Amino acid sequence: MRVEHFLEASAQVCPDKLALIEGGNRLTYRALDEAARTLAAALAERGVARGDRVVIFADNCWEAVVGLFGALKAGAVFCMVNPSTKAEKLRFILDDCKPTAVITIARLLATARAALAEQAFVKTVLVAGGKTDLAANETPFAEALAPREKPLRFAGIACDLAMLVYTSGSTGFPKGVMMTHQNVVAAATSITTYLDNTPDDIILNVLPISFDYGLYQVLMAAKVGATLVLEKSFAFPQAIFNRIRAEKVTGFPIVPTIAALILQMRDLKPGDLDLRYITNTAAALPPAHIQRLQELFPATRLYSMYGLTECKRCTYLPPSELKSRPSSVGVAIPGTEAYVVDDNGEKVGPDVVGELVIRGPHVMKGYWRNPEATDRALRPGPHPWEKVLHTGDLFRTDADGFLYFVGRKDDIIKSRGEKVSPKEVESVLFQLEGVKEAVVIGVPDPVLGAALKAVIALAPGVALAERDVIRHCAARLEDFMVPKFVEFRAELPKTDNGKISRRETALLEAQS
Known part of the structure; x- marks a missing residue:
């Protein structure tokens, strides 16, 4: 196919079925x-x-x-x-x-x-x-x-x-x-399988279709004969929610920045929207956001997922596991395999941090006209006939095999001789009432090597001081993981896909 x-x-x-709704x-x-x-x-x-x-x-x-x-x-x-x-x-x-x-x-x-x-x-x-x-x-x-x-x-x-x-x-x-085509068909088939997509679904997409998460909404809707409602952006949330109601939307893909905007809406009440499912990828949702989304959408299945462009989707967490494993991104999507390896490429056991490797028919063929980068990402797999994708992302598994994102290899900060995952600190920051966006970076320090700095954007009308943030973190984190510095900004820099950019935040810090 x-x-x-x-x-x-x-x-x-x-x-004669509606395939696409865009504007008028x-x-x-x-x-x-x-x-x-x-x-x-x-x-x-x-x-x-x-x-x-x-x-x-x-x-x-x-x-x-x-x-x-x-x-x-x-x-x-x-x-x-x-x-x-x-x-x-x-x-x-x-x-x-x-x-x-x-x-x-x-x-x-x-x-x-x-x-x-x-x-x-x-x-x-x-x-x-x-x-x-x-x-x-x-x-x-x-x-x-x-x-x-x-x-x-x-x-x-x-x-x-x-x-x-x-x-x-x-x-x-x-x-x-x-x-x-084989890659795309495999990925779309796997995802529509675990989402239980049918021709009765009406999917609203505000994500750029230049972003593979948004693009696949087009492809998967066409695959199952669903209706796609295509919007330019989520700039006007209330208008989008009105559209969801008017078109009787059943599926709504989001990213964490959209989740943060939804949670700021004061007039949205539990049960206001009758959605069958919500999906999230691009970055993991903080557990605090997951809990609040479940309260707002009590009858809606919430799928936490993880993926990257090189294979579209890697893992998904079945909604039935969300309550017991809110910080997990789940297991390999149907028809694929995901496992964690050490620096020698050997599989590791539960609770050992290593690099996530993806094996399956959805793995890319390589990078266009870039054999060196291709060889770094696609390496020999467990069988002589294949290559597998080394994601560059650090993960661990629990005793039941569920996967947990730790951070990008390049993102790990070494402070006081200890390795710190910024994501772990950010998850704690999101538990603090009023924190809309947060990112943690390392800044040079003559004693610590790298000191942790939390860069935060607050929700409208919220007032927090540096000491409030540090006190909150100190009560919940080991001492070497507590930010030494806190900076408040109106908004954090983002990628084209709406994901908070740690790299751009660090560059702005270096230039200041």
Whole structure:
């Protein structure tokens, strides 16, 4: 099976069912499939061939969804790029993957043009939305959807590359994660299995579809024949909740920053929203946030999950285990294996901290044009025919095999000769009433080597002093884990995916 078959199968089974709701646009599965098929033919006419890359530089709009399925139907490899990406980074991505076509929207055209300056490999640029003066190789997206007498007939195979997803590039320029159709089908099948997704689900997505967590909401909805409600962001929570009620939404994927905003809403009462499930990934939810979410959504299944771009999803915690293991991210997703190893690659027992390794059909093929980085991440596995993914994340298991995130290898802070996991300290900070966001970093100290500094953003109307935070931590943590410094900020820096950026926080600290 290939990824575009998700859409084609649902269009055949339920052609008149709503597939996508975006703003005032409501597309049935038949309409979405026909638009993607027409676009595929238009791309082929403009020089897109099997294996070529199609970059989609857009926000959460229906054209982007048509674009990704159209690219796949043309046998191409799609690459979603976050709409907040600046010209320099976009230029790097374009130079790296050398797309034959770019799909963008009118408000981003200036950035796209700046990144595309003097690039000969892009044969066509399709521009959606708004009216603007277009250059010779630029075509209105609507024109590419004009009916064609001879629709494209394409047959690829499952081991073809389906998509490139560029990582956030915390150690430099971003890397393109290569995912085949087999990879995507395996991941989507596994996730929809444990979420019990059905055609009756209505999923609301506020996450950027350039972010693989948001992207998979599109792919998984198409796979099971569900309805996807696509929103631009969570900037106006009350409007989103009104949308959830109006569309009778059943599934709501979130990240910790969204959870923090939800918990600030004073007028939201327990049971106000009738959701079947909520999922969380990108970073672990603090146990204190989990408890409060369960109080607000008593009849809703809450899934704590962990994943990374290189394999989409690694683990999930069954909701039945949430009460007894609130700080766990669970077990390996169905059809895969997750285990912890020491520095020699040997599996370790319970409560021993080591690196998490992932084995399964969802593991990437490598990084695009970057064999050195590929070799660091994909290493020989327990069998001679395979390579497994070394995540770079430190984990431990409990006696029952449930996994617990400790921190990134690079994030561990050595203070007083002791290794400190910032996440453990942050979990305690989130227990303090009024803490909206928190991150812990290490700052140089002549005596301690590195002193712990807590950087905190408070909820509106909350007043806390440095001594309040230190006293709270001292009552709950070992002395070497208590922050020496506390700084309050209005907001903490975040990645494009909405995740608090420890790296950017540390850089700001170093520059101050």
